[in-house]
Amino acid sequence: MKFPTDSTFPISSDTDSESSSDNDTLNYFVSVYNELDAESSRPKKKMVDRDRIRANEVLMNDYFVENPLYNAETFRDRFRLPKELFLKIVGDIEASEEWFQERYDARGKPSFTPIQKCTSAIRQLATGNPPDQYDEYLAMSERTSRECLQFFCNAVIKLYANEFLRKPTSHDISRIYAAHEARWHFPGMLGSIDCTHIEWKNCPRELRGAYVRGDIKRPTIILEAVTSNDLWIWHSYSVFQAFKKLQESARKDVERAFGVLKGRWGILHRPVRSMTKKSIHSIVYACIILHNMLIKHDGRAISPDWVPDPPTQVQVPQDIHLQLRNEETHFRLRFDLIELVGSLGLEFPDSDEEFRIRRFTTEDEIDKVVELTVNQVEKSKEMSPLYEMLRKSSISKIYYGLNTSSIRVYRRDAGLY
Numbered sequence: 001m002k003f004p005t006d007s008t009f010p011i012s013s014d015t016d017s018e019s020s021s022d023n024d025t026l027n028y029f030v031s032v033y034n035e036l037d038a039e040s041s042r043p044k045k046k047m048v049d050r051d052r053i054r055a056n057e058v059l060m061n062d063y064f065v066e067n068p069l070y071n072a073e074t075f076r077d078r079f080r081l082p083k084e085l086f087l088k089i090v091g092d093i094e095a096s097e098e099w100f101q102e103r104y105d106a107r108g109k110p111s112f113t114p115i116q117k118c119t120s121a122i123r124q125l126a127t128g129n130p131p132d133q134y135d136e137y138l139a140m141s142e143r144t145s146r147e148c149l150q151f152f153c154n155a156v157i158k159l160y161a162n163e164f165l166r167k168p169t170s171h172d173i174s175r176i177y178a179a180h181e182a183r184w185h186f187p188g189m190l191g192s193i194d195c196t197h198i199e200w201k202n203c204p205r206e207l208r209g210a211y212v213r214g215d216i217k218r219p220t221i222i223l224e225a226v227t228s229n230d231l232w233i234w235h236s237y238s239v240f241q242a243f244k245k246l247q248e249s250a251r252k253d254v255e256r257a258f259g260v261l262k263g264r265w266g267i268l269h270r271p272v273r274s275m276t277k278k279s280i281h282s283i284v285y286a287c288i289i290l291h292n293m294l295i296k297h298d299g300r301a302i303s304p305d306w307v308p309d310p311p312t313q314v315q316v317p318q319d320i321h322l323q324l325r326n327e328e329t330h331f332r333l334r335f336d337l338i339e340l341v342g343s344l345g346l347e348f349p350d351s352d353e354e355f356r357i358r359r360f361t362t363e364d365e366i367d368k369v370v371e372l373t374v375n376q377v378e379k380s381k382e383m384s385p386l387y388e389m390l391r392k393s394s395i396s397k398i399y400y401g402l403n404t405s406s407i408r409v410y411r412r413d414a415g416l417y
Helices: 018-038 050-064 072-079 083-096 112-128 131-138 144-166 170-184 242-264 277-297 318-324 327-343 361-380 385-392 397-402 404-411
Strands: 194-201 222-226 233-239
Touching: 050 083, 050 112, 050 131, 050 327, 072 083, 072 112, 083 112, 083 144, 083 277, 112 131, 112 144, 112 277, 131 144, 144 277, 222 242, 233 277, 242 277, 242 404
Parallel strands: none
Antiparallel strands: 194 222, 222 233
């Protein structure tokens, strides 16, 4: 910036000596500033006059007019959401968040429309591309795109977390129990729990070894989740062989949920660029909420209706943590489940691809394993129902039981480990 001199900015020419001295002093400082400013090598930021109005017209013609250029299938592929669901989210956010409402700047120029701002945020979530990726298409600067993403995630959490990131109510639990028992034959099964890693690209403490594990050399945020068979994520938390066949099959629910979540929202599949944990949490929770909203919209949710429980006073036993961590209770419950599943007489295809279990090719191999296992049981001091199961079961049921963790569970209880 260059200050005007007395030739461009007239200064009083009074004959008074005091006024003349003031003018000389002002001219001196102006000249010094202009010399220093001219010698400075600091690059100046160029003002880019983006045509946001034209960009909005292109966006509307591509997706949102009566006869758009791209059809509904292309819209869902690029926005990861059906058009009607996306427009509902835009309307809810516009009605509740002032930042997304269209306004005018000091020049009388209209701001970005709510659809433009939400489009920028959704495309960043869907692809994981940097904020300036869509500058040419949306005529939006990097800073504005970054703000769109952050404000959009915060708005989604604020508006929809109570329903789509809720704890299971009694109504939800009864439906989940019934669906999982019919699908996996496990009574009282709420869901599958597992963890996944989300890489943190710009971790400020990476050089100190923070958020880095031995087997993963890069900083990551761990996402823990519980999912039901419909891939609805009921719980998420960021923290810095019949029985085996069914258990592994049920565990595929949470693995499939992680795969769908990261596949749909590419920002979770690629290294996250945010600088703070708070912004990463907002992005992750917003993606989970949108994931659950899509499941409900497609009619695949086990419990699509939110029926809140009446307020009650929860009495938590003081020794609840000891009960949850009791090893003996854990193994007895697990053994009861094994017996229950064994009594159902379920038949499973002999497929490594489907169940990922060891395959016995001949009955002679099965007999050898059965004899070895029965001998180990007989050597223990106490008998087990497992012994009777091994003696009385048919070959198919023995094959069913030997490829599970039932043998290992009993041996641990009997002190054979």
